[in-house]
Amino acid sequence: MSAPVIFDPMTLPSDDNVNAYTFCVELKGGEWFLQKGKMIAYYGRIEFNGIGHGRFERLLRTSFHSPLHASDWVVAQGSGKMLLADRAFDVNSYDLEDGNLTIRSGNLLAYQPTLALKQSIVPGFLTLIGTGKFVAASNGPVVFMEPPIRVDPQALVGWADCPSPCHHYDHGYMTGVLGGLRSLTGLGGTSGEEHQFEFVGAGTVLLQSTEMLMAEQATGAVPHEPGVPGGGAGVPGSGHAGQGAAPRLPGQLGDLQRRFGL
Amino acid sequence: MLAVDMSGDSVKAKNGSMVAYDGQMAFKKMSGGGEGLRGMVTRRLTGEQMTVMEVRGQGTCYFADRASEINLVSLHGDKLYVEASNLLCTDAGLRTGTTFTGLRGGATGNGLFTTTVEGMGQAAIMSDGPAVILRVTPQYPLSVDPGAYIAHQGNLQQHFQAGVTFRTLIGEGGGEAFQIRFEGDGLVYVQPSERNTIGGDV
Structure with missing residues (x-):
């Protein structure tokens, strides 16, 4: 040394x-x-x-x-x-x-x-x-990537110059009763990688080389206003069922019901 | 990981920190850190406890503890002050002891006492991430976050510095209310991570 x-x-x-x-x-x-x-x-x-x-x-x-x-x-x-x-x-x-x-x-x-x-x-x-x-x-060195790219939610550090970030779900995860059941119960095995963030457009995406997140800083709650993501209830009476406090993920019972036409 | 080459001589290491060795080694637990009865009583009283083993033999012995970073410190007759929990290994020729640190300990949560290592030889200290060594001279005093401090050596005076104002009390504090200020001549070792301290969140 x-x-x-x-x-x-x-x-x-x-x-x-x-x-x-x-x-x-x-x-x-x-x-x-x-x-x-x-x-x-x-x-x-x-x-x-x-x-x-x-x-x-x-x-x-x-x-x-x-x-x-x-x-x-x-x-x-x-x-x-x-x-x-x-x-x-x-x-x-x-x-x-x-x-x-x-x-x-x-x-x-x-x-x-x-x-x-x-x-x-x-x-x-x-x-x-x-x-x-x-x-x-x-946590681990940062890797810079060019969009279009899909990244694991836990590995994402940030992005620059306005690529558009959106959620992406693997196709098999979305279709059919079985797919929904599988992700709901974990039966039949899930890879744990069905959900990604997708970036398209010009810019840079920053990734960390681990999936361990840094402790989230308390970011406070966003103001309760219509149109603010995560801001609580939408406009009352707009017909959005299940838009309560917790966002409804695909694969939850709500989606199954809809698949059955209920 | 620390590799120590030995030929018949011995080192003192934190109990249970050996991970591998080749050659012939003998491990012996040293009650009271090899400081005799008086040292044992002092450690018991001050809460600055460490369990130490003596390793003697021929070959190479490897030491490690919880994947923490290891920093080697060479001592030439001067004194190293280190928290007992950060001390991994010392040459057998080095004397260890306990000393009063003053008010600082209260905020670091490490107790009011610290371990000293003195003599000629090398000591290995552990840190969470590689330690940064900072020189303190009379013109350039240094302030250190108590949570990041691991050790210091040389002729340094330390003061406990509190920036607690009414703002701290109403939750508008600067987040760095407590610091240790080092003045004099010597080296301070800090780690790039903060232990949880009582003063850490104000």
């Missing part, structure tokens, strides 16, 4: 990875948004303040549009170098240039205030818009 590398404020990289699991951010009087509790060490004078801090009102107006996540994010302010890490997962930084990227909310560690954070209309995902750098964690 080679001699261990010892870092000091001079040799620590600026806005780059220290190793695959640790990222170093240099602050020069500026600000960074970071997820609560991801800072592991810092040199210099850096203050951490909750999003609710009054002084940040202007900053928030331009770059934080997710009131539901406010309690999970803090603003680091000051000058010095700070190290970020998350549960010994791989961390990587990405540059956006006047672009957009949507990412699973638990995977985003930190971002520059030149980016604007918005909540994606896909529940549990966040969208970053603008120019700047952000840091994301993934």
Whole structure:
């Protein structure tokens, strides 16, 4: 084993990875948004303040549009170098240039205030818009893929430049009473891969090389409005049966009944 | 995984951490971490317990524990402070002991005491993910999250730093309310992961 590398404020990289699991951010009087509790060490004078801090009102107006996540994010302010890490997962930084990227909310560690954070209309995902750098964690290295592609829901980290994400179910899973019964009961065996996310269009899809998810950050509930996905009951009386609190998956009894014409 | 080549000499390792060996090895449990009766009593009192075995023999012995990352530290007469749970293996020539850490332990949940290793030789410490070694000099003090701290060596003073304000109490805290501040001259080892600490969520 080679001699261990010892870092000091001079040799620590600026806005780059220290190793695959640790990222170093240099602050020069500026600000960074970071997820609560991801800072592991810092040199210099850096203050951490909750999003609710009054002084940040202007900053928030331009770059934080997710009131539901406010309690999970803090603003680091000051000058010095700070190290970020998350549960010994791989961390990587990405540059956006006047672009957009949507990412699973638990995977985003930190971002520059030149980016604007918005909540994606896909529940549990966040969208970053603008120019700047952000840091994301993934369990295992990230793989970049071009659409059209179908991915496993658990392996999806995020996507950039607007491919259109949609659900895809394997054909056999959808057809016939037997198919429904099989997925309902597990009898006859299921591969566990009948359901995928499908991406078409131009852009990039980011995957992690494991199906173990990062713990979901509490993303709060989306406002109860008609037309908001996951936002609860639709318009009353619109004829959508079973659109209650839990979304009805194909293969559940509702579908069987419909197949029997009930 | 740590491979130790031995020719008749011995190392002290965490009990049960051997995963394989070739050659001739003898394993002997050392009660009280080989620190004698006094060490045993101190450890019992401070709660900084570790069960240690002595491995002696000819050949190569492999140590590992819960797939955690292993970092080798060379000591030349200086002192390494490490949490007992993070210490995997030391040369037999190194002395281990217990010391009071001050207020820090209260927030890390590791107790108020820590293990010291001193002498000449090598020690292996464990971390969740490869440790980052940070140098502290008088001009550049370092603040560390208690959950990410694993060890330090050299002539360092540590202060417990609390940024608890009324905002913390109303749930608007910065998430980094507790830090250990190291000043002086030495090295600090941090891991890219945070243990669950009492101070972790405020």
